[in-house]
Amino acid sequence: MIKHILKYSKYCFVALFFVMLCITFLLIREYSFFKKQVMQLHELKQDYTTYVSTLKKLIAQSDQLKFSPETNQGEEKKKELMTEENQDSFIVLNRDFDHLKSSGIAFAKKHNLEDAVEKMYEADEWVAFSEILKQKRRSKKVSRSRIYSRNVPRISALHDDTEFKIQKLSRRARREPIFHWPIEKRSFWLSSFFGPRKKSDGSWGFHTGVDMAASKGTFVKSAGSGIVTQAGYESGYGNTVVVTHDRKFKTRYAHLDKILVKTGAKVDQNVIIGKVGDTGFVRKKGRDASHLHFEVYVFGKQINPFYFMI
Secondary structure (H helix, E strand, O other), rough: HHHHHHHHHHHHHHHHHHHHHHHHHHHHHHHHHHHHHHHHHHHHHHHHHHHHHHHHHHEEEEEEEEHHHHHHHHHHHHHHHHHHHHHOOOOOOOHHHHHHHHHHHHHHHHHHOOOHHHHHHHOHHHHHHHHHHHHHHHHHOOOHHHHHOOOOOOHHHHHHHHHHHHHHHHHHHHHOOOOOOOOOHOOEEEEEEOEEEEEEOOEEEEEOOOOEEEOOOOOOOOOOOOEEEEEEEOOEEEEEEEEEEOEEEEEEEEEEEEOOOOOEEEEOOOOOEEEEEOOOOOHHHOOOOEEEEEEEEOOEEEEEEHHOOO
């Protein structure tokens, strides 16, 4: 009898264990589902707060413009222009050179600029310049010294020099890095911009980066490829990662909850380097002040990150 009781109790214990395991699994699943819903609601609340504050600012600005005397004059002027446009809805312009020359000189007479305008038309430098461009298209092998040996006005040389500088700047601009957002756009909102802002004590200071408010634990990615030159705690910044991209550019990721890279590691663009947190000196308005402080350095000086973001 005792053996039968022990046998049945053993089976009951195993069945009870499996039931409890199933209940625990279901509870964990429900918890993860509701946690995800709460995070989404929190993000929507933050977006709603941002949109409402922005809308209030726009309404205040529109009210100020509505009652200013300058806007009233601008509206009257706009009405006058609208009436003129209705009267002459389509105007045919005469682009003949002689007509433009005569109308330009007639306009210059009213402002005592007749001599200067006549000299501009008589110089005929642009015609010579167009001839030089045609010659360049016909033969690309013509040397620069041969072109300048002809009776070419100085404006052509200035144009060549300017064009060379523009090409040089464009090649240099193509070498500049283009950074990606370190957090996915749908997972954060901008809580503070680059530039002057008030401190907690009411005095004015300068914010050297942009703050991206996000939930604690959100993944932070490298904005560009480079080498990790700092990965640790720094006073004020908290847990910080600094990525050096080249001799000119580097980026900083501050107030991290966890650092997932080590100093000296090579990272590619969009590689996870840490998680959002609120370590270091942060300004709290509620229980959680988790956000990413992101900085871009150009030759060691903080620059507005928006110049380089896509």
